[in-house]
Amino acid sequence: MRRADAPFNGKQFILNKNTGEIHDLDRESPLCCIDQIDPENIFACDTYAEAVLFSSVIGIQRNGCAHCMPERNRG
Numbered sequence: 205m206r207r208a209d210a211p212f213n214g215k216q217f218i219l220n221k222n223t224g225e226i227h228d229l230d231r232e233s234p235l236c237c238i239d240q241i242d243p244e245n246i247f248a249c250d251t252y253a254e255a256v257l258f259s260s261v262i263g264i265q266r267n268g269c270a271h272c273m274p275e276r277n278r279g
């Protein structure tokens with residue numbers, strides 16, 4: 205479920221800057237625990253590629269969420 209308010213701003217993808225986990229809010233599961241993520245650790249964007257690029261820029265190891273992006277999850 206997308207969220208209109210900051211820091212989500214209605215975007216589809218969320219990168220957790222603390223864990224490197226990327227979520228697809230259009231396929232969100234309760235197990236994603238999106239609402240537990242510190243807003244300071246959230247980078248929101250329109251595409252998966254943007255989330256990947258941003259994780260490289262800030263130098264963190266990314267991983268697709270096992271619950272909403274299993275095809276991108278590397279365990």
Ligand SMILES: [Zn+2]
Nearest residue numbers: 227236269272
């Ligand atoms: Zn997720």
